[in-house]
Amino acid sequence: MLKRNLCSSLIMAAMVAVPVQKAQAGDAGAALGGLILGGIIVNELNKNKQRQRTVYRAAPSYSAAREENRQIQTALNYFGYNAGSPDGVMGSRSRSAVSQYQAQMGFTPDGRIDPYERDFLLGSYQRALSSSHVAPYNQIMASQGPSGLLRTYRNEQLGISTTAAQAAPVPAPAPAPMPAPVATSAPAPAPVPQPVAPAAPQPVTARQENASLPAFTFGQSDRSVNEHCNQINVLTAANGGITAPGRVKDKEFALNEQFCLARTHAMAESTSITATIPNMTDAQIEQQCEGLAQVIAPQLTSLSTSRPDQVIADTSAVIQSSGQPIQQLASGGKVCLGVGYRTDNAQMALASAVLLAAAGQLGYGEVISHHMREGFGTAKADPAGSNAWMQMALESVTSTAGAAVMGQSPDRVAVLQDATVGGGSAALPAFPAKN
Structure with missing residues (x-):
């Protein structure tokens, strides 16, 4: 009997202890859930919960x-x-x-x-x-x-406004009735015109002597990534689908297709991470991302003149001096990459990609290459400069397990390699000599 009472007491004590531990874990999770570093840092606990919800949703009954x-x-x-x-x-x-x-x-x-x-x-x-x-x-x-x-x-x-419906055309007014003819007397004979002496030539004025074509100075407007990808997507649909590996004929167009695919994945990832940021509006998040673009702006100016490793080293120094954890800064960079694309701010997106590459995620060098090649957020670079970033990204994806980003599937990587390394390149025909 004593043993039975002792066992019952131990069971009841265990039942009491379990809720206390769960409550303590919940309190710790709530405390971590309120952490925000720099306004845009995503805490890892909420991210894990988001992943768990996603996994649960992916395996319904x-x-x-x-x-x-x-x-x-x-x-x-x-x-x-x-x-x-x-x-x-x-x-x-x-x-x-x-x-x-x-x-x-x-x-x-x-x-x-x-x-x-x-x-x-x-x-x-x-x-x-x-x-x-x-x-x-x-x-x-x-x-x-x-x-x-x-x-x-x-x-x-993607931020492209829909054209409003045009107003219905206003019908043209009916023509006015023709007036009834009125009888008139016979016209008097017209006077014979007198010959007129030709006018003396006018002297050339100073304004005519100084005439020239207009010469205006126009400001250069930033290119729109949204409009660019909208045009690419329309052409992709007209071609029957995206360029497949081994079928790259137009390398420039294939790279643009991959750029727009990467952009779509970046916006989707940004949206999922943003949902885990507590107590911040979209406007506040966008403001924080504008600050990121300003901090990384000096590194963007050196893209066309410096090697990728030099730009990454300079940006890494900026990251380390901030005192913030690298992993949380990388989460903020992913948020701002998608925000830059959603708001059509190419410089913000490019700065975010540079930060992510400097944080060790070299696969984002693909985005930097696309921006340099097309001149989005930076001046157009020569092919060698943009290709250097692409090669760095592809080597990282193919040599490091788990380094793929922005949906860099094997098919995507194969198309990028074909379009960058020499797939689909033009060449003169070579026929065997006739004996």
Whole structure:
């Protein structure tokens, strides 16, 4: 009996002790969740919780997965991508429809829809149900169909405004009635004109002697990454999809496609991290990112004249002098990279990529290469300068496990290598000599 009472007491004590430990862990998590360094630092506890929620969501029950697949198939069919009957089974027809959707939106057309692509598709479907009958979307729906409406939603997400509906043309007024003819007397004969002496030539004035073509000094406006990628995405859709490995014919266009893909991944990652930043508005986050761009501005000016290792060393010195943890600064750089693209601030995006490369994530050298090649946020560099950053990024991705960033899948890396190293290069024909 004594033993039984002793066991019961031990069990009750254990039950009391467990909630206390859980409460203490929860208090520690809440305390860590309030940490913000520099206004944009994301605490790692919230990031881990976000990942856990994402993993849980990616593995729903069988019935929930079937229902989600039905919603995806229904949305694909609505926007003109034939996924077949919405039965909840993602077969070959559904995967083909997903690939068509991905290609037209500028995503990687692999037939496997990721959470970002799924949420955009389903959100656009719900939006179309409520807005496709109002201006200007009803005109887009009538002239371009549901797929044109989806492209419009994508452009708006990228910061490209939708043209407002044009006013209906005003009908021209009816012509006034012709007046009735009035009888008149015969006209008097016209007087014979007298010959007029030719006028003496006028002397050339000083203004005529000094005439010249206008010469104005125009300010140079920054190029828009949003407009650039919108044009690339339209051409990609017209070509039937993104350039595949081993099929690089136009190296410049293939690099631009990869740039816009990297940009899309950067914005998606920034959005997911921003959701874990407590007690800050979008305007406050953007203000902090503008400060980042100002701090890294001196390093941006040396991109065209310094080697990548020199720029990285200079930026690393700035990072170390800040006194902030490298991992948290890197999280802030990822936030600001996406913010720069969403707000069409090329210099902010470029500064964020330089910070990330200096923080040890050399795969972001791809972004720096694209910016230097096209002149986004910096002056256009010679091919050797931009290629040096690209080669550094590709070597990092292919030689270091887990170093891939911005969706640098094997296919993406293969296209970047083909377009940078010599795939698809032009050459004179070489035929065997005739005997």
